[in-house]
Amino acid sequence: MKLRDYVRLGWDQLKRRVVVTLLCAMGIAIGSASIIVALSFGESINQFSKQQMYEFLKSDEISVRAGSGPESQASGDPNAAKPYELTKSKIDIMRNFPHIKALSTYRTLNSFNLKLDTKEGNLYEIYATELDTLGDFGVELQQGGPSELENTIILSYGATMGLRDELASRQPVSYQNEQEAREAWRIQRTITLPMYQKMVTLVPQRFGEYGSDGTGIPVRVVGILKKPEGLSDEMISNQKIAYVSPALGKRLYDAQLETNGGKPRPGRDGEASANAEFDMIKLKLTDSSHVKEVEGLLQKLKVSVETNLHREEQIQSQLTIVRIIFGGAGLFILFVASISIVVAMTMSTYQRRRQIGIMKVLGANLGQIRNMFMVESALLGLLGGLVGILTSYWVIWAINIVIMKFAGNSGPSSDEVLFISPWILPLGLFFAIMTGVLSGIYPAVKASRTDALTAIKRD
Structure with missing residues (x-):
């Protein structure tokens, strides 16, 4: 059997069990939408925080002042050595620094x-x-x-x-x-x-x-x-x-x-x-990622350097935790949705024992039976993922309206507070399909082990 044959058989089964298909697809859609919304929350917060850091913390700026000589630092006497002053020659050197x-x-x-x-x-x-x-x-x-x-x-x-x-x-x-x-x-x-x-x-x-x-x-x-x-x-x-x-x-x-x-x-x-x-x-x-490199060059000029890079790193670490929490919540919802698929596909194997038995009598091997159920589960995940993408756009749109309504003039100037990055959509669809595939493994194996003669006699 070719892939298109598996797809046609799987799609026919999904259409026959409309209620079960809709319920399972809804569960996957909710989980997929949760993943997309969670990642969008993290990405939007990260982008917004970077804008705020560049505007208020100025993480891509370096302040340079006169430094102190090693003698004064070692002795603790501020009069032991004069500060290493800023000079025009040092400024000329700084102008030629990269970035x-x-x-x-x-x-x-x-x-x-x-x-x-x-x-x-x-x-x-x-x-x-x-x-x-x-x-x-x-x-x-x-x-x-x-x-x-x-x-x-x-x-x-x-x-x-x-x-x-x-x-x-x-x-x-x-x-x-x-x-x-x-x-x-x-x-x-x-x-x-x-x-x-x-x-x-x-x-x-x-x-x-x-x-x-x-x-x-x-x-x-x-x-x-x-x-x-x-x-x-x-x-x-x-x-x-x-x-x-x-x-x-x-x-x-x-x-x-x-x-x-x-x-x-x-x-x-x-x-x-x-x-x-x-x-x-x-x-x-040009970018805050070059601060450490330029800071090292400045220290060779015996000057005092001040940056907000450590603050940016602290905020980024905190944002990473937030993104992990959001992503974990979406994965948990997908896990719950996968349980419903396992139950639905397992019930399908009992309802289709006669079909499986006839296919085995006609020469279908164990791999073909497993592939049929796996493709059916993947189609279920694909359907739920597509609905999840559409749902996530509705959710983000609604949240943006609520934020802009309550924020008023004090909120962000942009009409779009939260947004969905292009890379998030295929990732959400991938999780939805993988949920369907992984959830269909157990029912597929169980279906392939069905005894043909017993199934035909019982039905």
């Missing part, structure tokens, strides 16, 4: 006042960097963009919120209770001012007992960063940062020194900034 997508130098400045006409606010951090590289590091702008002019600044969305009006603050305001005062203060913090293309003044704050009132440096706002998604206005109002060019950053640092009697601000922008044009370098890699 480098972008490189940018950073100088961090703190504690500046931001003045616009009669209004005043704060900038917690100002980053002096190459403004044309912001896009390479995932910084998105809502308005404007980098300018070649020196006296320009790009503000975060939070820096445009909560500016105080000096004239209004001089007028006494009475509140009925403390709660009303807190509410008024909260509302004032979240008020946004249009500052794009406006001239503002940056004034360094005093942080010591030396110095006089800071001298303001007028700059033009040429860009506003995109408003962060998924955060409340109160949280956004605390993100008061700005980006300026390295040349303007040098002027701001000198103005801060003058304001504070020639003493640098203690902390990260202190002595390191006084001795160098930058205190940090950021590297953007």
Whole structure:
């Protein structure tokens, strides 16, 4: 007998036992759909987590700072050896490293006042960097963009919120209770001012007992960063940062020194900034998989390297466990479905004893009898797998609707939260067919061992 003969006989038997076929196919379909949905859950979570890691953890970025000499590390005395500073020659070497997508130098400045006409606010951090590289590091702008002019600044969305009006603050305001005062203060913090293309003044704050009132440096706002998604206005109002060019950053640092009697601000922008044009370098890699390789090259330059690779590895290990759990649940459902196939096919052997006996009398051997039942079971698995694929699409579609409905504006921007990767479909179909084949082994062997004469006499 040829394969098409086995298929025709198996299909005829499935059509004769419609109810049993539908019940068994339904069990396989549920199991197959569970496998597909489970793998889709894992794949979607993995993809979503990678997007979040690239957006928030920046796992494909490396921060480089000045390193420390082995003498100071061994003795424990920070004054024993000066830090291995970042130099332009080291930067040139870094630019030639493999897998480098972008490189940018950073100088961090703190504690500046931001003045616009009669209004005043704060900038917690100002980053002096190459403004044309912001896009390479995932910084998105809502308005404007980098300018070649020196006296320009790009503000975060939070820096445009909560500016105080000096004239209004001089007028006494009475509140009925403390709660009303807190509410008024909260509302004032979240008020946004249009500052794009406006001239503002940056004034360094005093942080010591030396110095006089800071001298303001007028700059033009040429860009506003995109408003962060998924955060409340109160949280956004605390993100008061700005980006300026390295040349303007040098002027701001000198103005801060003058304001504070020639003493640098203690902390990260202190002595390191006084001795160098930058205190940090950021590297953007083509993929996070190259972080370890580039990190090894950087360590040869005697610099301090910071990455989020360990966090990505922790999250990936946790996601692997989630995918195993989802896949195990689907396999268990398929196992339960296989029991129903074993029962149905075993009952079929008792119902078809006469047919089996006649086939043996006509010359059918044991292998042909077994193949007939095995092909019938495989067809049952194929039918259930196809229905399972269709069911899995319905389930994913319904879950996406529910997620988008309850997530609202705070959810993902894409209309498709969960998705089914192309490689999952043949895998789900394979499990369904294998379930049918494996479930049909015992009934097939039992059917092949049926005594022909006994079966004909009984029936």
